[in-house]
Amino acid sequence: MGLSMVDMCDRDGASRLAAKIEEFWRKRGFDVSIEMKDEGFVSTMRSARTDVRSDMINGMPIRLNQAEAG
Numbered sequence: 033m034g035l036s037m038v039d040m041c042d043r044d045g046a047s048r049l050a051a052k053i054e055e056f057w058r059k060r061g062f063d064v065s066i067e068m069k070d071e072g073f074v075s076t077m078r079s080a081r082t083d084v085r086s087d088m089i090n091g092m093p094i095r096l097n098q099a100e101a102g
Contacts, residue, residue, distance in 0.1 A: 041081050042080070042081075042082060043068070043070070043082045045082075046068045046082040047068065049084050050068060050084050053066055053086065057093050058097065061096060061097050062093035062095065062097060063095045063096065063097045063098065064086055064095075065087040066084060066085070066086045067084075068083065068084055068085070069082065069083045069085055070082050
């Protein structure tokens with residue numbers, strides 16, 4: 033089952049998305065730090081929004097997994 037835009041904007045959807053991003057990069061030997069930030073009610077969405085933020089730069093990880101690197 034795919035995720036719709038609304039699904040990824042609530043807390044549960046943001047958590048699922050964060051886990052998918054972390055797993056994707058972990059399988060490729062990178063350590064990515066993901067956090068979620070509650071942004072509160074957004075009038076254009078007519079709901080609350082949770083942002084997914086990471087330490088990546090331009091969508092690319094910056095740290096190799098320590099277990100893989102050492």
